[in-house]
Amino acid sequence: MRDVIVAANWKMHTTPTDAGELARVIAARTRIAGVARVICPPFVCLAVVRESLAAVDPSVSVGAQTVHHELAGAFTGEISAPMLVGLATWVILGHSERRRDAGETDALIGRKLGRALDAGLRPILCVGERLEEREAGRQEAVVRQQLAGALAGHDPASLRGGGLVIAYEPVWAIGTGRNASGADAARMAAAIRAGLATAGLAEDGESTSVLYGGSVTSVNIGEFLAEPGIDGALVGGASLKPDEMAGIVARAGLTAQGRGLVP
Numbered sequence: 001m002r003d004v005i006v007a008a009n010w011k012m013h014t015t016p017t018d019a020g021e022l023a024r025v026i027a028a029r030t031r032i033a034g035v036a037r038v039i040c041p042p043f044v045c046l047a048v049v050r051e052s053l054a055a056v057d058p059s060v061s062v063g064a065q066t067v068h069h070e071l072a073g074a075f076t077g078e079i080s081a082p083m084l085v086g087l088a089t090w091v092i093l094g095h096s097e098r099r100r101d102a103g104e105t106d107a108l109i110g111r112k113l114g115r116a117l118d119a120g121l122r123p124i125l126c127v128g129e130r131l132e133e134r135e136a137g138r139q140e141a142v143v144r145q146q147l148a149g150a151l152a153g154h155d156p157a158s159l160r161g162g163g164l165v166i167a168y169e170p171v172w173a174i175g176t177g178r179n180a181s182g183a184d185a186a187r188m189a190a191a192i193r194a195g196l197a198t199a200g201l202a203e204d205g206e207s208t209s210v211l212y213g214g215s216v217t218s219v220n221i222g223e224f225l226a227e228p229g230i231d232g233a234l235v236g237g238a239s240l241k242p243d244e245m246a247g248i249v250a251r252a253g254l255t256a257q258g259r260g261l262v263p
């Protein structure tokens with residue numbers, strides 16, 4: 001049975017002074033069996049969040065928001081996968097804000113994926129179409145192309161073994177308060193699984209968790225998790241609010257229960 005996952009993408013929010021306390025409060029308010037919880041703070045807050053979680057609830061994992069595609073070298077300001085070992089166990093890759101602002105291409109994201117897997121970081125690979133692509137009816141083709149580009153050349157066994165997770169995040173839904181519908185996210189998850197099968201991940205891609213991301217809240221999470229093909233959420237804005245996280249993870253707990261993931 002696929003993992004049920006709620007991942008918090010804090011983006012460029014929090015400082016080393018306040019991140020530990022926020023992580024502590026969220027961990028305490030989301031203690032729900034069967035849900036894998038991941039908090040992804042800015043790089044400079046990884047250590048303090050990790051320490052805070054180790055003290056209050058080590059079952060909450062820590063993730064980074066990106067990683068460099070080289071191991072080391074003259075890359076001013078960058079962070080490589082081996083540097084994250086001991087600080088994080090997950091990493092978000094190919095977020096649309098990095099595709100947009102840092103010019104990340106599918107090929108580059110594919111190289112990052114290899115570094116993440118080699119370092120033992122569990123990857124959350126983000127895909128999703130822009131508004132004009134959706135309006136042109138190209139959403140499925142776009143995510144299939146993003147997947148194929150990032151997964152090209154990777155051994156399916158290492159992707160499976162590394163616990164690859166896909167986040168479907170339509171760009172027009174990120175930070176806009178305008179979420180996709182549950183049925184729509186489910187259709188896109190099916191397209192993603194078809195793409196995963198093409199890449200050699202099981203015959204139907206069924207073993208890989210697919211998350212929805214884009215203006216997820218405690219109010220709309222139920223619509224997504226009512227879909228059997230959606231396995232959790234990548235949460236941005238709402239992930240900085242403990243009340244919101246409590247509601248989202250509680251709803252994910254019901255899905256975990258329904259799937260028999262709770263002992």
Ligand code: PGA
Nearest residue numbers: 174175214215216236237
């Ligand atoms: P949002 O962000 O929940 O604020 O829309 C989601 C994301 O970018 O991962």
